[in-house]
Amino acid sequence: MAHQTGVSADADDAGRVSLMNDPKARGLVFQALLIIAVIFLVYSGVSNAIDNLARAGIASGLGFFGERAGFDIGQSFIPYTNDSTYLRAFFVGLLNTMVVAIIGIFLATVIGFIVGLARLSKNYLVQKFATVYVETLRNIPLLLQLLFWYKAVLSILPSPRAVGLEPGVEVVFNLNNRGLYMPRIVPEGGAQFILFAFIIAVVAWFFIGRWAKKRQMATGQQFPVFLTGLALVIALPLLTFLVTGMPMSLEYASLQGFNMVGGWVIQPEFMALLLGLSLYTASFIAEIVRAGILAVSHGQSEAAFALGLRPNLTSRLVVVPQAMRVIIPPLTSQFLNLTKNSSLAVAIGYPDLVSIFGGTVLNQTGQAVEVISITMLVYLTLSLLTSAFMNWFNSSVALVER
Amino acid sequence: MNKKILSAVVGIAAVAGMGASAASAATLDDVKAKGFVQCGVSTGLAGFSAPNDAGDWSGIDVDLCRGIAAAVFGDATAVKFSPLSAKERFTALQSGEIDVLSRNTTWTMSRDTQLGLNFAGVNYYDGQGFMVRKSLGVNSALQLSGASVCVQTGTTTELNLTDYFKANDMTYNPVVFEKLEEVNAAYDANRCDVYTTDQSGLYSIRLGLSAPDEHMVLPEVISKEPLGPVVRQGDDQWFNIVKWVHNAMLNAEEMGITSANVDEMANSTDPNVMRLLGKEGTFGEGIGLGNDWAYNVIKEVGNYGEVFEANVGASTPLGIARGVNALWSKGGLQYAPPLR
Numbered sequence: 001m002a003h004q005t006g007v008s009a010d011a012d013d014a015g016r017v018s019l020m021n022d023p024k025a026r027g028l029v030f031q032a033l034l035i036i037a038v039i040f041l042v043y044s045g046v047s048n049a050i051d052n053l054a055r056a057g058i059a060s061g062l063g064f065f066g067e068r069a070g071f072d073i074g075q076s077f078i079p080y081t082n083d084s085t086y087l088r089a090f091f092v093g094l095l096n097t098m099v100v101a102i103i104g105i106f107l108a109t110v111i112g113f114i115v116g117l118a119r120l121s122k123n124y125l126v127q128k129f130a131t132v133y134v135e136t137l138r139n140i141p142l143l144l145q146l147l148f149w150y151k152a153v154l155s156i157l158p159s160p161r162a163v164g165l166e167p168g169v170e171v172v173f174n175l176n177n178r179g180l181y182m183p184r185i186v187p188e189g190g191a192q193f194i195l196f197a198f199i200i201a202v203v204a205w206f207f208i209g210r211w212a213k214k215r216q217m218a219t220g221q222q223f224p225v226f227l228t229g230l231a232l233v234i235a236l237p238l239l240t241f242l243v244t245g246m247p248m249s250l251e252y253a254s255l256q257g258f259n260m261v262g263g264w265v266i267q268p269e270f271m272a273l274l275l276g277l278s279l280y281t282a283s284f285i286a287e288i289v290r291a292g293i294l295a296v297s298h299g300q301s302e303a304a305f306a307l308g309l310r311p312n313l314t315s316r317l318v319v320v321p322q323a324m325r326v327i328i329p330p331l332t333s334q335f336l337n338l339t340k341n342s343s344l345a346v347a348i349g350y351p352d353l354v355s356i357f358g359g360t361v362l363n364q365t366g367q368a369v370e371v372i373s374i375t376m377l378v379y380l381t382l383s384l385l386t387s388a389f390m391n392w393f394n395s396s397v398a399l400v401e402r
Numbered sequence: 403m404n405k406k407i408l409s410a411v412v413g414i415a416a417v418a419g420m421g422a423s424a425a426s427a428a429t430l431d432d433v434k435a436k437g438f439v440q441c442g443v444s445t446g447l448a449g450f451s452a453p454n455d456a457g458d459w460s461g462i463d464v465d466l467c468r469g470i471a472a473a474v475f476g477d478a479t480a481v482k483f484s485p486l487s488a489k490e491r492f493t494a495l496q497s498g499e500i501d502v503l504s505r506n507t508t509w510t511m512s513r514d515t516q517l518g519l520n521f522a523g524v525n526y527y528d529g530q531g532f533m534v535r536k537s538l539g540v541n542s543a544l545q546l547s548g549a550s551v552c553v554q555t556g557t558t559t560e561l562n563l564t565d566y567f568k569a570n571d572m573t574y575n576p577v578v579f580e581k582l583e584e585v586n587a588a589y590d591a592n593r594c595d596v597y598t599t600d601q602s603g604l605y606s607i608r609l610g611l612s613a614p615d616e617h618m619v620l621p622e623v624i625s626k627e628p629l630g631p632v633v634r635q636g637d638d639q640w641f642n643i644v645k646w647v648h649n650a651m652l653n654a655e656e657m658g659i660t661s662a663n664v665d666e667m668a669n670s671t672d673p674n675v676m677r678l679l680g681k682e683g684t685f686g687e688g689i690g691l692g693n694d695w696a697y698n699v700i701k702e703v704g705n706y707g708e709v710f711e712a713n714v715g716a717s718t719p720l721g722i723a724r725g726v727n728a729l730w731s732k733g734g735l736q737y738a739p740p741l742r
């Protein structure tokens with residue numbers, strides 16, 4: 001009724017409409033309603049869950065985080081014992097997941113780019129090999145590949161007592177079915193300066209790069225940025241190492257009883273998981289890279305050649321920057337996939353977040369609803385962070401269109 | 403627009419209403435309505451619950467489920483089995499996916515009090531042990547410091563292991579898997595020096611290794627593992643049924659009633675036997691079953707001793723002695739309250 005009078009009263013005023021018919025106001029009202037509905041939905045879901053758990057006599061709440069975990073974990077990047085809390089166990093699992101995901105993403109990207117370029121190679125063998133790689137690996141379920149790599153790693157490698165080591169004698173490198181053993185660097189007083197030197201070198205590299213680019217823009221002169229940077233990153237820490245009186249020692253592994261003791265170890269579960277995840281994801285990345293490069297029209301490189309650019313520079317300055325525009329968005333999805341797929345780790349005994357938190361902690365506390373919700377939230381957060389980073393990266397390499 | 407709002411409102415109403423109706427229903431009625439007992443078992447632990455090539459399940463945990471089916475339906479085959487890993491089992495029971503969990507599950511206080519579940523008895527008294535390769539030359543668990551140990555996640559095993567090594571000031575390297583076959587494969591591939599779980603489980607797993615004779619179970623038993631059936635809390639009738647099926651099987655053994663002689667014993671004038679077999683009293687009615695419930699259990703499945711011998715006893719590949727699982731009257735721990 002109201003809008004009828006409104007409309008008739010202002011019939012000659014074409015610019016004004018009643019609030020009811022104003023699309024903007026209506027939109028706001030509906031959005032507000034939707035938000036209220038969502039909040040109510042979440043609230044009633046949560047309170048229902050709490051009610052139902054209480055009625056079924058199942059413990060609930062987040063109090064368990066402060067309790068003693070009481071179980072051991074095979075691999076940890078932070079100090080952890082069975083006396084630590086469930087919260088710390090959670091972080092151990094989270095770190096284990098992040099480490100395998102980050103290294104996996106790095107490896108998958110490198111392998112993926114190489115294979116993707118190889119698929120475009122004019123060399124028949126290289127090109128066929130890359131094709132076979134892609135077609136096999138991306139068509140076999142990842143879980144099977146993980147189990148395969150784990151089995152392969154375990155069955156090829158001998159047990160530590162079978163590799164002919166003298167008990168108690170230190171070795172530099174040793175590979176057996178308990179892991180790859182390497183010397184561990186033990187920092188002593190003053191070792192932090194080496195780290196500082198390294199950081200300074202990296203920062204310097206960055207600024208030299210910027211300076212060189214500016215100079216080239218202005219004068220056309222080039223500067224060997226890469227070589228200078230590399231020299232800095234190696235020489236500066238090395239110099240500091242010598243000047244501070246070599247404040248580091250190496251700890252070697254040796255066979256003691258059942259196992260190797262000391263040194264730095266990469267366990268077979270980690271190896272198999274990393275291998276499986278990166279090789280599998282690389283096969284998808286290879287296709288993305290190939291598609292990205294093919295998407296750059298041939299005319300672009302012809303034009304570059306016509307300008308006298310050598311093939312190397314042509315791909316670096318003309319083809320790749322344009323291909324990146326096509327490559328990065330789907331690449332992000334692959335990074336997310338790899339991170340999420342790392343949750344298959346439990347199948348091969350790698351103590352990731354799902355294994356430690358969604359497995360052992362869930363079972364010891366019995367608080368499935370809380371533990372699973374938190375686990376999902378963690379993966380969501382990791383994915384959103386990765387996306388945010390890749391979006392930033394994308395915009396920073398995006399072509400500046402004129 | 404209006405359609406969207408309508409669907410949103412309907413959606414909210416559906417979710418809000420969902421919680422209200424999720425009250426605990428009577429399991430017995432559900433079971434009767436669907437015509438079978440859904441029983442949670444292991445994914446394959448010979449002697450306790452394992453499928454054969456034809457997909458038929460057997461084992462002492464399986465026979466307990468068959469006993470429940472016999473008591474409810476007079477038909478021991480009215481059971482369906484859900485194979486569950488250690489990690490999945492409690493959620494499956496809590497969510498109502500299964501009616502009873504009979505899967506070598508240790509009765510502990512936290513499981514009994516914090517999971518909304520009830521343990522209905524102990525059908526096998528066990529304890530945690532260690533298995534090693536004979537070639538290691540180890541003959542006591544106290545020599546295991548520094549070893550890599552394979553273990554399944556979501557078990558009491560994981561915690562006992564930690565406690566034992568800690569108490570004895572030893573170190574170890576845990577390798578944890580979710581699925582039984584993954585633990586077995588890793589141990590078989592020599593990824594671990596030691597396999598630890600319930601001793602009965604070790605005997606059973608050993609038989610499945612590529613060379614069983616090269617492995618031995620160490621003498622130490624480091625924990626108490628009373629294994630028994632579990633039901634949801636808050637349904638006393640169903641709890642009673644499961645509890646008394648187990649008790650009936652024990653009492654039958656004590657009275658010497660077997661699947662072979664139960665018909666003969668039905669003519670007995672011993673009041674104890676008459677009560678058990680439903681010739682006297684109304685014990686069936688008390689738990690919502692027919693008066694011949696225990697007769698059916700014994701007739702179709704057998705007494706506890708029969709089940710034990712047939713699945714894990716001396717004549718089976720497992721060859722486990724009755725030991726602590728003998729009746730109390732024979733020096734063991736198995737003791738059922740009287741039917742009275």
Ligand SMILES: N[C@@H](CCC(=O)N[C@@H](CS)C(=O)NCC(=O)O)C(=O)O
Binds near residue numbers: 445486506509554558
């Ligand atoms: N009794 C212990 C351990 C039970 C358990 O899960 N044992 C393993 C190893 S013997 C098992 O039976 N696994 C069979 C499966 O996962 O299917 C418990 O209740 O936590």
